[in-house]
Amino acid sequence: MRHTPTFVLSDVDEVKRLIRENPWATIVSHTAAGLVASHYPVVLEQDDDDPDAIVVVSHVGRPDERSHELGEHEVMVIVQGPHGYVSPGWYPAEQIIPTWNHVTAHLWGTPEILSDDENFRVLGELVDHFERVMPEPSTLTLDEAGSRRVAKGTVGIRLRVTRFDARAKLSQNKAPEVVDRIVDELEHGDHYAQPALAAEMRRVRDR
Secondary structure, eight states, X not given: OOOOGGGBOOOHHHHHHHHHHOOEEEEXXXXXXXXXXXXXXXXXXXXXXXXXXXXXXXXXXXXXXXXTTTTTSOEXXXXXXXXXXXXXXXXXXXXXXXXXXXXXXXXXXXXXXXXXXXXXXXXXXXXXXXXXXXXXXOOGGGGHHHHHHHHTTEEEEEEEOSEEEEXXXXXXXXXXXXXXXXXXXXXHOSSSOOHHHHHHHHHHHTO
């Protein structure tokens, strides 16, 4: 990503929040056959020995583990948070250049391939993570034997992030009154409303 110091996101906790709130990620690998990209949910895993570490677990459907050559080299995982168009119609009259605000993180690391048992455990935790808000949460243990058969079609991975590059481009270079106008338009406007992006801008504005 373009290195604009104003927008660099270096706070590990903020990167973790981005992952936690936007778990649908893109996995990109540079393989012998060329670039390969796939899309899967990821969840954070706590590292008790290193609280600042960013560790994510996920799974891929077979044969994506071979397509990506997982475990053989570094991959990049892209996490995309709220984003949206910002019109110059929301700026003072003399400012005519539009932009696109976004929160994005690129994560690098070499995936660890999980054992079948650990993969099933992680799959169960993944389901429980997303089902917890449902009135009658589903769980893999409702039919463990059947769930284990389905799980054989997946390969679990753990990615310990060795480096990341993240951006929170949220109009920090604009005057406060302009930011307020953008937030209002993103929340309530008739065109290009993106309330989640407005919420991210409020977080930055109100710090």
